[in-house]
Amino acid sequence: MRVTMLEPVGRKQIRLYLDEERYCLLYTGEARRLGLKENMELSEVQKNELDSLLLHRAKLKAMNLLKVSDRTKEEIRSRLKCLELPDTCIEGAVSYVEGYHYIDDEAYVRHYIEFRGASKSRLKIKQELSQKGISPELFERIWEEFDLSEEDVLREQIKKRIRQKGPVTEANFQKTLAFFARKGFPFHEILENLKEFKEQ
Numbered sequence: 291m292r293v294t295m296l297e298p299v300g301r302k303q304i305r306l307y308l309d310e311e312r313y314c315l316l317y318t319g320e321a322r323r324l325g326l327k328e329n330m331e332l333s334e335v336q337k338n339e340l341d342s343l344l345l346h347r348a349k350l351k352a353m354n355l356l357k358v359s360d361r362t363k364e365e366i367r368s369r370l371k372c373l374e375l376p377d378t379c380i381e382g383a384v385s386y387v388e389g390y391h392y393i394d395d396e397a398y399v400r401h402y403i404e405f406r407g408a409s410k411s412r413l414k415i416k417q418e419l420s421q422k423g424i425s426p427e428l429f430e431r432i433w434e435e436f437d438l439s440e441e442d443v444l445r446e447q448i449k450k451r452i453r454q455k456g457p458v459t460e461a462n463f464q465k466t467l468a469f470f471a472r473k474g475f476p477f478h479e480i481l482e483n484l485k486e487f488k489e490q
Contacts, residue, residue, distance in 0.1 A: 291332040296321060305374070308332065314344055315374040341379065348375050348383035356392050360401065363393055364423020399424055399432045407438045409447065413474030441483070444475045448487055458488045 295307040304321050306313045316326075324340055326332075332340075351373060352366050361369075363384055370380045387393050399419060406415055416429050451466065452458065458466055463484060470480045 291337060293326055293328055293330050293332055296326060296328055312374070314340075314376055314379075341376070344375055344379045345382045347373075348379040349386050352383040352387045353392070356387060360398055361393060362395050362398050362419075362422045362424060363388065366393060367423075395424060395428060396432060398422075399429060400435070403433065403436055403438075407436060408443060411443065411474035412438075412440055417474065440475065441479055444470065444479055445483055447473070447475075448483055452487065458484055460488075463488060 291308045294310050297305040299305050303315050
């Protein structure tokens with residue numbers, strides 16, 4: 291493998307290109323310690339040392355992210371990609387934290403539903419988890435484990451809104467209906483319940 295370019299990034303980092311392709315970001319001191327120079331041929335020993343350094347960095351970053359809050363595998367991958375780490379190091383770090391059960395997508399989904407199931411619609415929770423890299427199949431399988439009535443959740447949320455914003459009236463009926471529709475509740479259930487709560 292040939293070091294084709296060492297591109298300065300800010301004052302402390304360089305972007306390493308191997309065989310004309312972007313490979314990673316390094317601190318200038320690391321590049322110096324590894325003896326990297328443009329147009330040099332990278333030995334197998336140097337490449338292994340480089341990858342070992344990057345894998346260590348990826349593992350540390352993944353662990354630090356998990357100290358702050360639980361994350362899904364996809365969230366960890368996404369954050370590590372922002373650091374311009376090679377895919378092999380990203381997957382190595384994900385496997386590392388997964389091996390110690392620091393990340394567990396099934397447990398994450400269960401906890402998410404337990405925490406938000408009483409205040410959000412099924413659709414809204416599914417959308418939020420999808421953005422975190424959770425597959426629809428995994429969501430559906432775990433959702434079935436819970437005995438949640440979406441209509442009960444909706445009724446509680448309507449009561450809460452009435453406490454905060456005042457009663458449902460002719461004047462605010464459409465606005466209130468749109469509010470709950472945006473939250474992903476089924477339209478017919480919103481309509482039925484709002485009619486019941488509407489002031490005569």
